[in-house]
Amino acid sequence: MHSSQIHKVIVLLFSTFHFIGFWHRGEKATVKETRIKLFYCIYHSLLPLSFMVGIIINDKLDKAVFLVEMSFGAAVLSIKLIVLIWKQDEIYDLANRVCVFSIRDVTDLTAYNDKLSGFIKFVFVYVLAMIFGGFLSSVVLPCIGGEKTLFLEIGFPLNYKSSEFAFWIAAIFLFTEIFLSIAIACFSIIIWYLLLTCSLRYELLGCELKKMGQIDGKVKVKTAERHLHNNFLDNLKMSIDAHVHLRRCVTDVGEHILERLMYLVVFAYYIAELFMITYFGNEITLSSDRLSYSLFESDWIEQPQSSKKCILVFGEYLQQPQELLIGILYPLTLVTFTKPMYWPSSSQIREFEIKDKPSTGERVGQMTRQGEESKNSPSRPNNLEPTPMETTQVTH
Numbered sequence: 281m282h283s284s285q286i287h288k289v290i291v292l293l294f295s296t297f298h299f300i301g302f303w304h305r306g307e308k309a310t311v312k313e314t315r316i317k318l319f320y321c322i323y324h325s326l327l328p329l330s331f332m333v334g335i336i337i338n339d340k341l342d343k344a345v346f347l348v349e350m351s352f353g354a355a356v357l358s359i360k361l362i363v364l365i366w367k368q369d370e371i372y373d374l375a376n377r378v379c380v381f382s383i384r385d386v387t388d389l390t391a392y393n394d395k396l397s398g399f400i401k402f403v404f405v406y407v408l409a410m411i412f413g414g415f416l417s418s419v420v421l422p423c424i425g426g427e428k429t430l431f432l433e434i435g436f437p438l439n440y441k442s443s444e445f446a447f448w449i450a451a452i453f454l455f456t457e458i459f460l461s462i463a464i465a466c467f468s469i470i471i472w473y474l475l476l477t478c479s480l481r482y483e484l485l486g487c488e489l490k491k492m493g494q495i496d497g498k499v500k501v502k503t504a505e506r507h508l509h510n511n512f513l514d515n516l517k518m519s520i521d522a523h524v525h526l527r528r529c530v531t532d533v534g535e536h537i538l539e540r541l542m543y544l545v546v547f548a549y550y551i552a553e554l555f556m557i558t559y560f561g562n563e564i565t566l567s568s569d570r571l572s573y574s575l576f577e578s579d580w581i582e583q584p585q586s587s588k589k590c591i592l593v594f595g596e597y598l599q600q601p602q603e604l605l606i607g608i609l610y611p612l613t614l615v616t617f618t619k620p621m622y623w624p625s626s627s628q629i630r631e632f633e634i635k636d637k638p639s640t641g642e643r644v645g646q647m648t649r650q651g652e653e654s655k656n657s658p659s660r661p662n663n664l665e666p667t668p669m670e671t672t673q674v675t676h
Contacts, residue, residue: 281382281383281384282382282383282384282386282389283380283381283382283383284379284380284381284382284383284389284392285379285380286375286376286379286380287379287396287400287473289400289403290375290379290469290470290473293466293469293470294372296463296466297364300463301313301316301317301320302317302320302364302365302368302463303365303368304317304368317365317366320361320365320460321358321361321362321365323456323457323460324354324357324358324361324457324460324461324464325358326453326457327354327357327358327457327461328351328354328355328358329435330434330435330436330453331347331348331350331351331354331432331434331435332351332435333434333435333436334347334432334433334434334435335347335348335351335435336435337435338433343433347432347433347434350432354461357461357464357465360464360465360467360468361464361467363467364464364467371470374474375470375474378474378477378478378481379473379474379477381481381522383484384488384491385487385488385491388484388487388488392480392484395476395480396476396477396480399472399473399476403469406469407462407466407469410462410465411462414458414459414461414462417431417432417458418431418451418454418455418458418459419455422447422451429441430447430450430451430454431454432454434450434454436449436450436453438450481522485522488522554617555617558612558613558614558616558617559614559617561603561604561611561612561613562612562613562614562615564602564603564604565601565602565603565604565611565613566601568598568601568602569601571598571601572595572598572599575591575594575595575598576591576595578591
């Protein structure tokens with residue numbers, strides 16, 4: 281037996297949460313630790329609020345749409361922060377239940393560690409990319425150029441566009457909020473790690489089921505047959521217990537850590553993002569389609585014949601509305617937004633094909649009937665010439 285523990289990188293991430301004050305250190309949080317947690321929750325909720333105020337005061341439509349998308353993302357992170365802070369005991373308990381277990385074979389342990397090491401490498405790249413992007417957007421970009429501007433035109437109590445002091449206060453606020461968001465986004469790494477461990481444990485369970493009852497030849501000679509059966513039965517019971525325990529762990533990951541409210545907000549965020557893009561693309565198509573009607577609502581009848589010809593040519597040109605295309609295939613309209621809801625899944629398509637496809641027995645029966653019909657039908661010898669009627673049909 282070989283034991284598997286929580287990975288040291290995940291343990292380091294837990295220690296980071298303790299260090300910055302997301303989690304308390306004792307069995308119960310003290311008054312000071314509770315105040316720190318409340319401060320984090322209230323302080324990060326100011327980020328989506330600043331985005332909403334920026335949407336109201338911003339005159340440019342494209343920047344307002346961008347702030348709408350960012351406000352959804354900030355709201356998702358705020359809910360993640362609430363779950364991360366106030367579900368510390370559940371996260372610890374679930375991590376121990378999922379990640380602390382025993383592995384029987386050393387080859388399975390090696391394969392398990394190799395897959396985990398690949399995931400940890402991806403985690404390092406993911407964290408470095410977030411830190412680089414946060415540093416670039418909150419520190420480097422505001423200082424580039426003669427005019428100091430924020431990367432995100434948020435709503436702020438002070439006029440940071442005219443006062444340098446207010447600008448640096450707003451920059452510090454945005455800097456702290458972005459790096460607080462990066463720390464919250466690391467919660468997703470824990471969720472990914474738990475889900476990956478559950479999937480790897482299923483693979484390990486499959487390998488253990490394959491190896492049940494397999495014993496070396498030398499050991500098998502010295503071992504009684506009854507002992508072999510008992511050993512197989514014990515392994516089977518252990519595998520069943522491991523499967524039941526693993527199913528409960530996976531269910532707990534879905535019910536306690538990935539809160540239903542978080543799922544709802546994330547779902548609303550992606551739906552809203554797709555809807556905003558397809559809605560404005562649909563508005564472009566409809567607006568360009570109405571141009572021909574607007575053209576012929578003008579006083580074109582009273583114009584000379586040459587102008588009428590130009591209007592008719594221009595009207596024909598306006599018959600085709602402008603459409604934004606995605607990859608030169610799909611129009612960016614509300615039809616594209618609603619179409620995936622009605623597309624059948626691959627399993628449904630496969631089921632439909634299986635229903636319409638004749639079975640092997642039916643195909644064999646059809647081939648047999650065709651063979652019998654060909655035998656019973658009168659055939660002409662190969663050396664006979666075609667009849668005059670057939671010759672006439674061929675020539676015609």
